[in-house]
């Protein structure tokens with residue numbers, strides 16, 4: 001039987017597809033670079049950063065970047081969180097994402113992490129402007145008053161995030177491990193995508 005898992009990812013066959021679509025064939029993979037992405041989840045809030053420069057500029061995202069030579073993935077994730085948001089956290093692995101981008105020669109293999117606590121003071125850095133968002137679906141971003149239960153934090157700004165994020169970020173928030181791949185065209189749109197939930201015990 002042919003595996004449903006896209007090239008670039010590995011997992012047992014016990015996966016539950018969440019979404020898939022797009023063109024027929026996956027883009028061939030030539031070179032792969034390792035990246036990290038980390039999110040802080042606390043009190044029904046998620047910490048995102050507004051990317052001020054470079055790849056993904058003007059989008060909100062978790063904190064992360066390339067794994068340096070000699071570093072493990074989790075070491076890189078902890079370093080990038082410190083460099084980009086000024087904090088340290090006991091990061092736990094949540095999923096793996098694999099991307100190709102039509103005008104980038106290498107594919108991106110991204111270990112995604114989360115933590116429910118952190119130490120240090122969140123601060124804006126040269127690369128990222130951190131901001132809390134509500135993970136509650138009815139969040140409005142309006143301020144509290146005595147009659148309202150709405151969150152004082154805005155909802156997750158999916159319209160200002162990478163197009164694949166709505167498929168897997170809800171799983172991360174719910175503590176459900178995931179894998180996924182998306183091939184992006186030069187226009188920034190997904191040309192082909194596939195996302196799945198995997199068993200909690202899976203070693204992704």
Ligand SMILES: Nc1nc2c([nH]c(=O)n2[C@H]2C[C@H](O)[C@@H](COP(=O)(O)OP(=O)(O)OP(=O)(O)O)O2)c(=O)[nH]1
Nearest residue numbers: 035036037054055061063064065066108162164165
């Ligand atoms: N949420 C999300 N994150 C993505 C996608 N694609 C993608 O590369 N990322 C993440 C992975 C990394 O955390 C980040 C890209 O890393 P980066 O270019 O900022 O790396 P870096 O900090 O090492 O780079 P630099 O210092 O050389 O500028 O974006 C995506 O489709 N969705």
